[in-house]
Amino acid sequence: xxxxxxxxxxxxxNMKYLTGPFSxxxxxxxxxxxICSSLAVTVQLKxxxxxxxxxxxxxxxxxxxxxxxxxxxPSRIRIIVQLVVIAAxxxxxxxxxxxxxxxVSKQLSVYVGLIITNCIVMGRVEAxxxxxxxxxxxxxxxxxxxxxxxxxxxxxxxxxxxxxxxLYGFRVIPESxxxxxxxxxxNCGMMLFPPMALIIVGCIIxxxxxxxxxxxxx
Amino acid sequence: MAKKQFKCKVxxxxxxxxxxxxxxxxxxxxxxxxVEIKKxxxxxxxxxxxxxxxxxxxxxVVVAILLAVAALSLQSRQYANELNEKKQxxxxxxxxxxxxxxxxxxxxxxxxxxxxxxxxxxxxVLDAEGNATEDAQVxxxxxxxxxxFAEGKFPIFVAEDGRVVIPVTGxxxxxxxxxxxxxxxxxxTVAGIVMAHKGETPGxxxxxxxxxxxxxxxGKKIFEGDKFVSVTLRKGGATEANIDHEVDAxxxxxxxxxxxxxxxxxxxxxxxxYLEAHRAAATASEPLPAAAEVSNAExxxxxx
Numbered sequence: 395x396x397x398x399x400x401x402x403x404x405x406x407x408n409m410k411y412l413t414g415p416f417s418x419x420x421x422x423x424x425x426x427x428x429i430c431s432s433l434a435v436t437v438q439l440k441x442x443x444x445x446x447x448x449x450x451x452x453x454x455x456x457x458x459x460x461x462x463x464x465x466x467x468p469s470r471i472r473i474i475v476q477l478v479v480i481a482a483x484x485x486x487x488x489x490x491x492x493x494x495x496x497x498v499s500k501q502l503s504v505y506v507g508l509i510i511t512n513c514i515v516m517g518r519v520e521a522x523x524x525x526x527x528x529x530x531x532x533x534x535x536x537x538x539x540x541x542x543x544x545x546x547x548x549x550x551x552x553x554x555x556x557x558x559x560x561l562y563g564f565r566v567i568p569e570s571x572x573x574x575x576x577x578x579x580x581n582c583g584m585m586l587f588p589p590m591a592l593i594i595v596g597c598i599i600x601x602x603x604x605x606x607x608x609x610x611x612x
Numbered sequence: 613m614a615k616k617q618f619k620c621k622v623x624x625x626x627x628x629x630x631x632x633x634x635x636x637x638x639x640x641x642x643x644x645x646x647v648e649i650k651k652x653x654x655x656x657x658x659x660x661x662x663x664x665x666x667x668x669x670x671x672x673v674v675v676a677i678l679l680a681v682a683a684l685s686l687q688s689r690q691y692a693n694e695l696n697e698k699k700q701x702x703x704x705x706x707x708x709x710x711x712x713x714x715x716x717x718x719x720x721x722x723x724x725x726x727x728x729x730x731x732x733x734x735x736x737v738l739d740a741e742g743n744a745t746e747d748a749q750v751x752x753x754x755x756x757x758x759x760x761f762a763e764g765k766f767p768i769f770v771a772e773d774g775r776v777v778i779p780v781t782g783x784x785x786x787x788x789x790x791x792x793x794x795x796x797x798x799x800x801t802v803a804g805i806v807m808a809h810k811g812e813t814p815g816x817x818x819x820x821x822x823x824x825x826x827x828x829x830x831g832k833k834i835f836e837g838d839k840f841v842s843v844t845l846r847k848g849g850a851t852e853a854n855i856d857h858e859v860d861a862x863x864x865x866x867x868x869x870x871x872x873x874x875x876x877x878x879x880x881x882x883x884x885x886y887l888e889a890h891r892a893a894a895t896a897s898e899p900l901p902a903a904a905e906v907s908n909a910e911x912x913x914x915x916x
Protein backbone atom coordinates (compact mmCIF):
# COMPACT_ATOMS: atom_id res chain seq x y z
CA UNK A 395 0.00 0.00 0.00
CA UNK A 396 2.61 2.54 1.05
CA UNK A 397 4.79 1.47 -1.84
CA UNK A 398 2.01 2.26 -4.24
CA UNK A 399 1.41 5.67 -2.74
CA UNK A 400 4.99 6.69 -3.26
CA UNK A 401 4.63 6.33 -7.00
CA UNK A 402 4.61 9.88 -8.40
CA UNK A 403 1.28 11.08 -9.79
CA UNK A 404 2.72 11.63 -13.24
CA UNK A 405 5.11 8.68 -13.42
CA UNK A 406 6.04 7.31 -16.82
CA UNK A 407 3.54 4.49 -16.38
CA ASN A 408 0.72 6.85 -15.51
CA MET A 409 1.57 9.16 -18.37
CA LYS A 410 1.29 6.19 -20.70
CA TYR A 411 -2.32 5.72 -19.61
CA LEU A 412 -2.91 9.33 -20.54
CA THR A 413 -1.06 9.51 -23.86
CA GLY A 414 -1.50 5.95 -25.12
CA PRO A 415 -5.02 6.61 -26.45
CA PHE A 416 -3.76 9.54 -28.54
CA SER A 417 -2.22 7.26 -31.14
CA UNK A 418 -1.25 3.65 -30.46
CA UNK A 419 -4.42 2.83 -28.54
CA UNK A 420 -6.79 5.43 -29.97
CA UNK A 421 -10.40 4.62 -29.10
CA UNK A 422 -11.82 5.53 -32.52
CA UNK A 423 -9.25 4.40 -35.04
CA UNK A 424 -7.66 1.48 -33.16
CA UNK A 425 -10.31 0.24 -30.72
CA UNK A 426 -13.08 1.25 -33.20
CA UNK A 427 -15.30 2.59 -30.42
CA UNK A 428 -17.58 5.63 -30.56
CA ILE A 429 -17.94 5.56 -34.33
CA CYS A 430 -21.61 6.53 -34.40
CA SER A 431 -21.25 9.73 -32.44
CA SER A 432 -18.21 10.69 -34.48
CA LEU A 433 -20.46 10.54 -37.54
CA ALA A 434 -23.24 12.52 -35.94
CA VAL A 435 -21.51 15.58 -34.53
CA THR A 436 -18.72 16.32 -37.00
CA VAL A 437 -20.50 18.43 -39.60
CA GLN A 438 -19.02 21.51 -38.00
CA LEU A 439 -16.04 22.09 -35.77
CA LYS A 440 -17.88 23.79 -32.93
CA UNK A 441 -20.21 20.94 -31.91
CA UNK A 442 -17.33 18.50 -32.41
CA UNK A 443 -15.19 20.39 -29.91
CA UNK A 444 -18.05 20.72 -27.42
CA UNK A 445 -18.73 17.01 -27.73
CA UNK A 446 -15.05 16.15 -27.37
CA UNK A 447 -14.73 18.13 -24.15
CA UNK A 448 -17.91 16.74 -22.63
CA UNK A 449 -16.98 13.15 -23.45
CA UNK A 450 -13.55 13.73 -21.92
CA UNK A 451 -15.10 14.97 -18.69
CA UNK A 452 -17.55 12.07 -18.57
CA UNK A 453 -15.02 9.31 -19.36
CA UNK A 454 -12.62 10.76 -16.81
CA UNK A 455 -15.10 10.94 -13.98
CA UNK A 456 -17.02 7.76 -14.74
CA UNK A 457 -13.72 5.91 -14.73
CA UNK A 458 -12.82 7.55 -11.42
CA UNK A 459 -16.14 6.75 -9.78
CA UNK A 460 -16.28 3.17 -11.06
CA UNK A 461 -12.70 2.59 -9.99
CA UNK A 462 -13.54 3.77 -6.47
CA UNK A 463 -16.53 1.41 -6.44
CA UNK A 464 -14.80 -1.52 -8.10
CA UNK A 465 -14.34 -3.67 -4.99
CA UNK A 466 -17.99 -3.57 -4.03
CA UNK A 467 -19.63 -4.05 -7.38
CA PRO A 468 -21.17 -7.51 -7.83
CA SER A 469 -19.83 -8.70 -11.16
CA ARG A 470 -23.20 -10.10 -12.23
CA ILE A 471 -24.78 -6.65 -12.37
CA ARG A 472 -21.71 -4.56 -13.14
CA ILE A 473 -23.00 -3.39 -16.53
CA ILE A 474 -26.17 -2.04 -14.95
CA VAL A 475 -24.15 -0.34 -12.24
CA GLN A 476 -21.93 1.24 -14.88
CA LEU A 477 -24.94 2.49 -16.80
CA VAL A 478 -26.48 4.02 -13.70
CA VAL A 479 -23.24 5.75 -12.74
CA ILE A 480 -22.61 7.10 -16.23
CA ALA A 481 -26.20 8.24 -16.76
CA ALA A 482 -26.37 9.88 -13.34
CA UNK A 483 -23.10 11.66 -14.01
CA UNK A 484 -24.24 12.96 -17.38
CA UNK A 485 -27.60 14.16 -16.04
CA UNK A 486 -25.86 15.88 -13.15
CA UNK A 487 -23.44 17.66 -15.48
CA UNK A 488 -26.33 18.64 -17.74
CA UNK A 489 -28.30 20.09 -14.82
CA UNK A 490 -25.32 22.11 -13.63
CA UNK A 491 -24.60 23.43 -17.13
CA UNK A 492 -28.25 24.43 -17.54
CA UNK A 493 -28.14 26.41 -14.32
CA UNK A 494 -24.79 28.12 -14.67
CA UNK A 495 -23.69 28.19 -18.32
CA UNK A 496 -26.93 28.12 -20.24
CA UNK A 497 -25.33 28.84 -23.62
CA VAL A 498 -23.07 25.81 -23.40
CA SER A 499 -25.95 23.59 -22.37
CA LYS A 500 -27.94 24.77 -25.39
CA GLN A 501 -25.01 23.75 -27.57
CA LEU A 502 -24.91 20.38 -25.87
CA SER A 503 -28.61 19.63 -25.71
CA VAL A 504 -28.66 17.03 -28.47
CA TYR A 505 -25.38 15.45 -27.53
CA VAL A 506 -26.11 14.70 -23.90
CA GLY A 507 -27.97 11.56 -24.93
CA LEU A 508 -25.13 10.65 -27.26
CA ILE A 509 -22.62 10.86 -24.42
CA ILE A 510 -24.52 8.34 -22.29
CA THR A 511 -24.67 5.86 -25.12
CA ASN A 512 -21.12 6.50 -26.29
CA CYS A 513 -19.46 3.11 -26.20
CA ILE A 514 -16.07 4.59 -25.28
CA VAL A 515 -17.38 5.52 -21.85
CA MET A 516 -18.63 2.04 -21.01
CA GLY A 517 -15.80 0.40 -22.90
CA ARG A 518 -13.16 2.07 -20.75
CA VAL A 519 -15.07 1.54 -17.52
CA GLU A 520 -15.46 -2.16 -18.28
CA ALA A 521 -11.96 -2.72 -19.63
CA UNK A 522 -9.89 -0.49 -17.39
CA UNK A 523 -11.57 1.17 -14.43
CA UNK A 524 -12.91 -2.06 -12.90
CA UNK A 525 -9.38 -3.47 -12.65
CA UNK A 526 -7.30 -0.44 -11.76
CA UNK A 527 -6.79 2.12 -9.04
CA UNK A 528 -8.67 5.43 -9.23
CA UNK A 529 -5.85 7.68 -10.37
CA UNK A 530 -4.67 5.59 -13.36
CA UNK A 531 -8.34 5.01 -14.22
CA UNK A 532 -9.00 8.74 -14.22
CA UNK A 533 -5.99 9.38 -16.46
CA UNK A 534 -7.08 6.60 -18.79
CA UNK A 535 -10.53 8.15 -19.05
CA UNK A 536 -9.18 11.61 -19.78
CA UNK A 537 -6.71 10.18 -22.30
CA UNK A 538 -9.39 8.24 -24.15
CA UNK A 539 -11.70 11.23 -24.16
CA UNK A 540 -8.97 13.39 -25.67
CA UNK A 541 -8.00 10.70 -28.17
CA UNK A 542 -11.61 10.50 -29.27
CA UNK A 543 -11.86 14.29 -29.41
CA UNK A 544 -8.75 14.50 -31.55
CA UNK A 545 -10.28 12.28 -34.24
CA UNK A 546 -13.55 14.21 -33.99
CA UNK A 547 -11.78 17.50 -34.61
CA UNK A 548 -9.85 16.09 -37.58
CA UNK A 549 -13.05 14.78 -39.19
CA UNK A 550 -14.96 17.97 -38.45
CA UNK A 551 -12.12 20.05 -39.89
CA UNK A 552 -12.40 18.35 -43.29
CA UNK A 553 -16.19 18.15 -43.28
CA UNK A 554 -16.70 21.79 -42.41
CA UNK A 555 -13.96 23.04 -44.74
CA UNK A 556 -15.18 21.13 -47.78
CA UNK A 557 -18.85 20.95 -46.87
CA UNK A 558 -19.52 24.55 -45.90
CA UNK A 559 -16.32 26.42 -46.78
CA UNK A 560 -15.99 27.63 -43.21
CA LEU A 561 -13.93 26.73 -40.15
CA TYR A 562 -15.43 27.20 -36.69
CA GLY A 563 -18.10 29.32 -38.37
CA PHE A 564 -15.61 31.67 -40.04
CA ARG A 565 -15.47 31.80 -43.83
CA VAL A 566 -12.26 30.30 -45.19
CA ILE A 567 -13.04 29.80 -48.85
CA PRO A 568 -13.78 33.26 -50.26
CA GLU A 569 -17.33 33.96 -51.42
CA SER A 570 -16.05 35.11 -54.79
CA UNK A 571 -14.82 31.59 -55.63
CA UNK A 572 -18.35 30.20 -55.62
CA UNK A 573 -20.16 29.45 -58.84
CA UNK A 574 -23.15 31.48 -57.70
CA UNK A 575 -20.82 34.47 -57.52
CA UNK A 576 -19.25 33.68 -60.89
CA UNK A 577 -16.36 31.61 -59.57
CA UNK A 578 -15.35 28.01 -60.17
CA UNK A 579 -15.98 26.42 -56.79
CA UNK A 580 -18.88 24.73 -55.11
CA ASN A 581 -19.24 23.02 -51.75
CA CYS A 582 -19.18 19.26 -51.59
CA GLY A 583 -22.70 18.46 -50.39
CA MET A 584 -21.69 14.86 -49.62
CA MET A 585 -19.54 16.16 -46.77
CA LEU A 586 -22.66 17.20 -44.88
CA PHE A 587 -23.90 13.63 -44.71
CA PRO A 588 -22.68 10.97 -42.25
CA PRO A 589 -21.33 8.49 -44.83
CA MET A 590 -18.57 10.93 -45.71
CA ALA A 591 -17.47 10.97 -42.08
CA LEU A 592 -17.13 7.20 -42.23
CA ILE A 593 -14.96 7.52 -45.34
CA ILE A 594 -12.79 10.11 -43.58
CA VAL A 595 -12.45 7.80 -40.57
CA GLY A 596 -11.35 5.11 -43.02
CA CYS A 597 -8.74 7.43 -44.51
CA ILE A 598 -7.43 8.35 -41.05
CA ILE A 599 -7.14 4.67 -40.14
CA UNK A 600 -5.32 4.02 -43.40
CA UNK A 601 -2.77 6.79 -42.82
CA UNK A 602 -2.40 5.79 -39.17
CA UNK A 603 -1.83 2.09 -39.91
CA UNK A 604 0.65 2.78 -42.68
CA UNK A 605 2.72 4.82 -40.22
CA UNK A 606 2.40 2.27 -37.40
CA UNK A 607 3.48 -1.06 -38.85
CA UNK A 608 2.87 -2.94 -35.58
CA UNK A 609 -0.86 -2.20 -35.78
CA UNK A 610 -1.26 -3.84 -39.18
CA UNK A 611 -3.10 -7.13 -39.11
CA UNK A 612 -1.27 -9.91 -40.82
CA MET B 613 -21.50 -20.02 22.99
CA ALA B 614 -22.98 -20.98 19.70
CA LYS B 615 -22.10 -24.34 18.29
CA LYS B 616 -19.48 -24.36 15.60
CA GLN B 617 -19.10 -26.90 12.87
CA PHE B 618 -15.86 -28.67 12.14
CA LYS B 619 -15.18 -30.83 9.14
CA CYS B 620 -12.61 -33.58 8.90
CA LYS B 621 -10.42 -32.97 5.89
CA VAL B 622 -9.65 -36.66 5.54
CA UNK B 623 -13.10 -38.28 5.49
CA UNK B 624 -15.54 -35.37 5.46
CA UNK B 625 -17.12 -36.11 8.88
CA UNK B 626 -18.78 -33.04 10.34
CA UNK B 627 -18.53 -32.51 14.09
CA UNK B 628 -20.64 -30.02 16.01
CA UNK B 629 -19.35 -28.47 19.20
CA UNK B 630 -17.30 -25.69 20.76
CA UNK B 631 -14.00 -27.10 19.44
CA UNK B 632 -12.71 -29.76 17.08
CA UNK B 633 -12.69 -33.32 18.50
CA UNK B 634 -9.29 -34.70 19.44
CA UNK B 635 -9.72 -37.64 17.15
CA UNK B 636 -12.04 -38.20 14.28
CA UNK B 637 -14.61 -40.84 15.26
CA UNK B 638 -14.73 -42.18 11.70
CA UNK B 639 -11.19 -42.22 10.33
CA UNK B 640 -9.16 -41.45 13.43
CA UNK B 641 -7.49 -38.33 12.10
CA UNK B 642 -6.10 -35.88 14.74
CA UNK B 643 -7.70 -32.51 15.61
CA UNK B 644 -5.30 -30.67 13.33
CA UNK B 645 -7.03 -32.27 10.35
CA UNK B 646 -10.31 -30.56 11.25
CA VAL B 647 -11.25 -27.20 9.79
CA GLU B 648 -14.00 -24.94 10.96
CA ILE B 649 -16.92 -24.41 8.57
CA LYS B 650 -17.60 -20.73 8.76
CA LYS B 651 -21.24 -19.77 8.65
CA UNK B 652 -21.61 -17.25 5.85
CA UNK B 653 -23.40 -13.99 6.49
CA UNK B 654 -26.41 -13.24 4.33
CA UNK B 655 -24.56 -10.54 2.39
CA UNK B 656 -21.05 -12.00 2.34
CA UNK B 657 -21.28 -13.55 -1.12
CA UNK B 658 -20.86 -10.71 -3.61
CA UNK B 659 -22.57 -12.63 -6.34
CA UNK B 660 -25.37 -13.93 -4.17
CA UNK B 661 -28.84 -12.61 -4.71
CA UNK B 662 -29.20 -10.91 -1.29
CA UNK B 663 -26.06 -8.84 -1.81
CA UNK B 664 -27.02 -7.89 -5.36
CA UNK B 665 -30.51 -6.84 -4.32
CA UNK B 666 -29.15 -4.83 -1.40
CA UNK B 667 -26.45 -3.27 -3.54
CA UNK B 668 -28.76 -2.20 -6.34
CA UNK B 669 -31.39 -0.89 -3.91
CA UNK B 670 -28.86 1.25 -2.08
CA UNK B 671 -27.33 2.44 -5.32
CA UNK B 672 -30.65 3.43 -6.84
CA VAL B 673 -31.75 5.27 -3.72
CA VAL B 674 -28.44 7.14 -3.47
CA VAL B 675 -28.49 8.12 -7.14
CA ALA B 676 -32.14 9.14 -6.96
CA ILE B 677 -31.52 11.35 -3.93
CA LEU B 678 -28.48 12.89 -5.59
CA LEU B 679 -30.33 13.71 -8.78
CA ALA B 680 -33.42 14.95 -6.96
CA VAL B 681 -31.36 17.28 -4.79
CA ALA B 682 -29.48 18.59 -7.81
CA ALA B 683 -32.65 19.10 -9.84
CA LEU B 684 -34.53 20.85 -7.05
CA SER B 685 -31.70 23.08 -5.94
CA LEU B 686 -30.90 24.21 -9.46
CA GLN B 687 -34.48 24.54 -10.65
CA SER B 688 -34.95 28.24 -9.98
CA ARG B 689 -31.72 29.17 -11.73
CA GLN B 690 -32.59 27.04 -14.73
CA TYR B 691 -36.04 28.55 -14.91
CA ALA B 692 -34.60 32.05 -14.79
CA ASN B 693 -32.24 31.15 -17.62
CA GLU B 694 -35.04 29.78 -19.77
CA LEU B 695 -37.23 32.79 -19.09
CA ASN B 696 -34.42 35.12 -20.00
CA GLU B 697 -33.79 33.22 -23.22
CA LYS B 698 -37.43 33.51 -24.24
CA LYS B 699 -37.46 37.22 -23.53
CA GLN B 700 -34.29 37.65 -25.56
CA UNK B 701 -35.78 35.69 -28.46
CA UNK B 702 -38.86 37.91 -28.45
CA UNK B 703 -36.71 41.04 -28.42
CA UNK B 704 -34.56 39.58 -31.17
CA UNK B 705 -37.52 38.91 -33.43
CA UNK B 706 -38.46 42.58 -33.10
CA UNK B 707 -35.06 44.18 -33.24
CA UNK B 708 -32.89 41.89 -35.40
CA UNK B 709 -33.40 43.75 -38.67
CA UNK B 710 -32.85 47.15 -37.07
CA UNK B 711 -29.76 45.93 -35.24
CA UNK B 712 -28.46 44.47 -38.51
CA UNK B 713 -28.82 47.86 -40.20
CA UNK B 714 -26.94 49.49 -37.34
CA UNK B 715 -24.28 46.77 -37.66
CA UNK B 716 -24.66 45.61 -34.09
CA UNK B 717 -25.62 42.57 -32.12
CA UNK B 718 -29.22 42.59 -30.89
CA UNK B 719 -28.11 42.80 -27.25
CA UNK B 720 -25.85 45.77 -27.99
CA UNK B 721 -28.54 47.51 -29.99
CA UNK B 722 -31.16 47.01 -27.30
CA UNK B 723 -28.79 48.37 -24.67
CA UNK B 724 -27.99 51.40 -26.81
CA UNK B 725 -31.65 52.14 -27.47
CA UNK B 726 -32.46 51.60 -23.81
CA UNK B 727 -34.87 48.82 -24.69
CA UNK B 728 -35.40 46.04 -22.22
CA UNK B 729 -38.03 43.35 -22.34
CA UNK B 730 -39.83 44.41 -19.18
CA UNK B 731 -40.27 48.04 -20.16
CA UNK B 732 -40.85 47.49 -23.87
CA UNK B 733 -43.17 44.53 -24.13
CA UNK B 734 -46.48 43.59 -22.56
CA UNK B 735 -47.70 40.02 -22.62
CA UNK B 736 -51.34 39.10 -23.16
CA VAL B 737 -53.28 35.91 -23.53
CA LEU B 738 -55.96 35.74 -26.20
CA ASP B 739 -59.04 33.56 -26.25
CA ALA B 740 -60.44 31.99 -29.42
CA GLU B 741 -62.28 35.19 -30.37
CA GLY B 742 -59.14 37.27 -30.03
CA ASN B 743 -60.02 39.05 -26.78
CA ALA B 744 -56.89 39.92 -24.86
CA THR B 745 -56.42 39.54 -21.14
CA GLU B 746 -53.25 40.40 -19.31
CA ASP B 747 -51.65 37.37 -17.77
CA ALA B 748 -48.56 37.10 -15.65
CA GLN B 749 -48.33 33.34 -16.27
CA VAL B 750 -47.85 33.74 -20.00
CA UNK B 751 -44.40 32.13 -19.97
CA UNK B 752 -45.82 28.98 -18.45
CA UNK B 753 -48.04 28.73 -21.51
CA UNK B 754 -44.98 28.93 -23.76
CA UNK B 755 -43.53 25.83 -22.15
CA UNK B 756 -46.16 23.69 -23.84
CA UNK B 757 -47.36 25.96 -26.58
CA UNK B 758 -49.10 23.23 -28.56
CA UNK B 759 -51.06 22.31 -25.43
CA UNK B 760 -51.94 25.94 -24.78
CA PHE B 761 -53.22 26.29 -28.33
CA ALA B 762 -55.38 23.21 -27.83
CA GLU B 763 -56.79 24.72 -24.64
CA GLY B 764 -57.69 27.89 -26.50
CA LYS B 765 -55.06 30.06 -24.83
CA PHE B 766 -52.96 32.08 -27.23
CA PRO B 767 -50.11 34.10 -25.75
CA ILE B 768 -49.13 37.26 -27.61
CA PHE B 769 -46.55 39.94 -26.92
CA VAL B 770 -47.28 43.55 -27.76
CA ALA B 771 -44.41 46.00 -28.07
CA GLU B 772 -44.60 49.66 -27.14
CA ASP B 773 -44.66 50.77 -30.78
CA GLY B 774 -47.69 48.60 -31.63
CA ARG B 775 -45.83 45.68 -33.14
CA VAL B 776 -46.78 42.22 -31.96
CA VAL B 777 -44.85 39.01 -31.49
CA ILE B 778 -46.57 35.66 -31.98
CA PRO B 779 -45.02 32.47 -30.66
CA VAL B 780 -45.19 29.56 -33.11
CA THR B 781 -44.58 25.85 -32.69
CA GLY B 782 -44.47 22.85 -34.96
CA UNK B 783 -42.54 19.77 -36.02
CA UNK B 784 -39.47 19.61 -38.21
CA UNK B 785 -37.88 16.49 -39.63
CA UNK B 786 -36.28 15.11 -36.47
CA UNK B 787 -38.00 16.92 -33.66
CA UNK B 788 -39.88 20.00 -32.54
CA UNK B 789 -39.24 23.43 -34.02
CA UNK B 790 -40.46 26.67 -32.53
CA UNK B 791 -40.03 30.37 -32.91
CA UNK B 792 -41.36 33.91 -32.62
CA UNK B 793 -42.83 35.92 -35.47
CA UNK B 794 -42.86 39.70 -35.11
CA UNK B 795 -45.46 41.61 -37.11
CA UNK B 796 -45.45 45.32 -37.91
CA UNK B 797 -48.23 47.54 -36.59
CA UNK B 798 -50.27 46.78 -39.71
CA UNK B 799 -50.61 43.17 -38.44
CA UNK B 800 -49.58 41.99 -41.89
CA THR B 801 -45.91 42.61 -42.59
CA VAL B 802 -43.34 40.35 -40.95
CA ALA B 803 -40.91 42.52 -38.99
CA GLY B 804 -38.67 39.65 -38.01
CA ILE B 805 -38.60 36.00 -37.11
CA VAL B 806 -36.60 33.89 -34.75
CA MET B 807 -36.64 30.13 -35.07
CA ALA B 808 -35.01 27.37 -33.14
CA HIS B 809 -35.04 23.60 -33.38
CA LYS B 810 -34.24 20.58 -31.30
CA GLY B 811 -32.27 18.47 -33.73
CA GLU B 812 -32.57 19.36 -37.40
CA THR B 813 -29.73 18.27 -39.68
CA PRO B 814 -26.75 20.59 -39.23
CA GLY B 815 -25.92 22.48 -42.42
CA UNK B 816 -29.31 21.64 -43.95
CA UNK B 817 -32.53 21.91 -41.93
CA UNK B 818 -30.68 23.55 -39.06
CA UNK B 819 -30.16 26.60 -41.28
CA UNK B 820 -33.60 27.80 -40.14
CA UNK B 821 -31.96 28.87 -36.88
CA UNK B 822 -29.40 31.15 -38.54
CA UNK B 823 -30.00 34.92 -38.62
CA UNK B 824 -28.97 34.89 -42.28
CA UNK B 825 -31.86 32.66 -43.24
CA UNK B 826 -34.33 34.35 -40.90
CA UNK B 827 -33.57 37.69 -42.59
CA UNK B 828 -35.37 36.40 -45.72
CA UNK B 829 -38.68 36.62 -43.89
CA UNK B 830 -38.48 40.33 -43.17
CA GLY B 831 -41.04 42.31 -45.19
CA LYS B 832 -43.14 39.28 -46.19
CA LYS B 833 -46.91 39.61 -45.81
CA ILE B 834 -49.18 37.09 -44.13
CA PHE B 835 -52.45 38.40 -45.59
CA GLU B 836 -53.33 38.47 -49.26
CA GLY B 837 -56.06 41.07 -49.44
CA ASP B 838 -58.22 39.98 -46.52
CA LYS B 839 -57.33 36.33 -46.76
CA PHE B 840 -54.84 34.79 -44.33
CA VAL B 841 -52.19 32.98 -46.41
CA SER B 842 -49.21 32.91 -44.03
CA VAL B 843 -45.69 32.67 -45.47
CA THR B 844 -44.70 29.60 -47.46
CA LEU B 845 -41.22 28.15 -47.92
CA ARG B 846 -41.22 27.15 -51.57
CA LYS B 847 -39.00 24.35 -52.80
CA GLY B 848 -37.02 25.54 -55.79
CA GLY B 849 -37.18 29.18 -54.74
CA ALA B 850 -39.88 31.76 -54.18
CA THR B 851 -41.88 32.52 -57.30
CA GLU B 852 -41.97 36.07 -58.59
CA ALA B 853 -45.78 36.13 -58.71
CA ASN B 854 -46.10 35.32 -55.05
CA ILE B 855 -42.97 37.01 -53.76
CA ASP B 856 -44.80 38.71 -50.88
CA HIS B 857 -45.86 35.42 -49.36
CA GLU B 858 -43.00 33.09 -50.23
CA VAL B 859 -39.48 32.46 -49.06
CA ASP B 860 -36.87 30.15 -50.63
CA ALA B 861 -36.96 26.73 -49.01
CA UNK B 862 -33.69 25.20 -47.88
CA UNK B 863 -31.98 22.94 -50.40
CA UNK B 864 -31.65 19.49 -48.85
CA UNK B 865 -33.90 20.57 -45.99
CA UNK B 866 -37.27 20.03 -47.64
CA UNK B 867 -38.93 18.29 -44.71
CA UNK B 868 -37.76 20.97 -42.31
CA UNK B 869 -38.92 23.69 -44.70
CA UNK B 870 -42.33 22.04 -44.99
CA UNK B 871 -42.42 21.86 -41.21
CA UNK B 872 -41.74 25.59 -40.94
CA UNK B 873 -44.48 26.34 -43.47
CA UNK B 874 -46.96 24.21 -41.52
CA UNK B 875 -45.82 25.70 -38.22
CA UNK B 876 -46.29 29.28 -39.43
CA UNK B 877 -49.68 28.59 -40.97
CA UNK B 878 -51.23 26.58 -38.16
CA UNK B 879 -49.84 28.71 -35.32
CA UNK B 880 -50.57 32.13 -36.76
CA UNK B 881 -54.04 30.95 -37.85
CA UNK B 882 -55.04 30.93 -34.18
CA UNK B 883 -54.37 34.66 -34.02
CA UNK B 884 -56.26 35.65 -37.15
CA UNK B 885 -59.34 37.05 -35.30
CA TYR B 886 -57.10 39.30 -33.20
CA LEU B 887 -54.98 40.35 -36.18
CA GLU B 888 -58.02 41.13 -38.32
CA ALA B 889 -59.60 43.21 -35.56
CA HIS B 890 -56.40 45.20 -35.16
CA ARG B 891 -55.88 45.51 -38.89
CA ALA B 892 -59.31 47.06 -39.20
CA ALA B 893 -58.48 49.44 -36.36
CA ALA B 894 -55.11 50.32 -37.88
CA THR B 895 -56.50 51.01 -41.34
CA ALA B 896 -59.42 53.01 -39.92
CA SER B 897 -57.30 55.31 -37.79
CA GLU B 898 -54.50 55.92 -40.29
CA PRO B 899 -54.93 57.36 -43.74
CA LEU B 900 -54.92 54.45 -46.17
CA PRO B 901 -51.42 54.08 -47.56
CA ALA B 902 -52.65 51.97 -50.49
CA ALA B 903 -55.15 54.65 -51.50
CA ALA B 904 -52.47 57.31 -51.30
CA GLU B 905 -50.31 55.33 -53.72
CA VAL B 906 -53.15 55.04 -56.19
CA SER B 907 -53.77 58.76 -56.04
CA ASN B 908 -50.07 59.36 -56.61
CA ALA B 909 -50.22 57.20 -59.69
CA GLU B 910 -53.28 59.07 -60.84
CA UNK B 911 -51.52 62.34 -60.26
CA UNK B 912 -48.65 61.19 -62.42
CA UNK B 913 -51.06 60.16 -65.14
CA UNK B 914 -52.92 63.43 -64.88
CA UNK B 915 -49.70 65.38 -65.11
CA UNK B 916 -48.69 63.53 -68.19
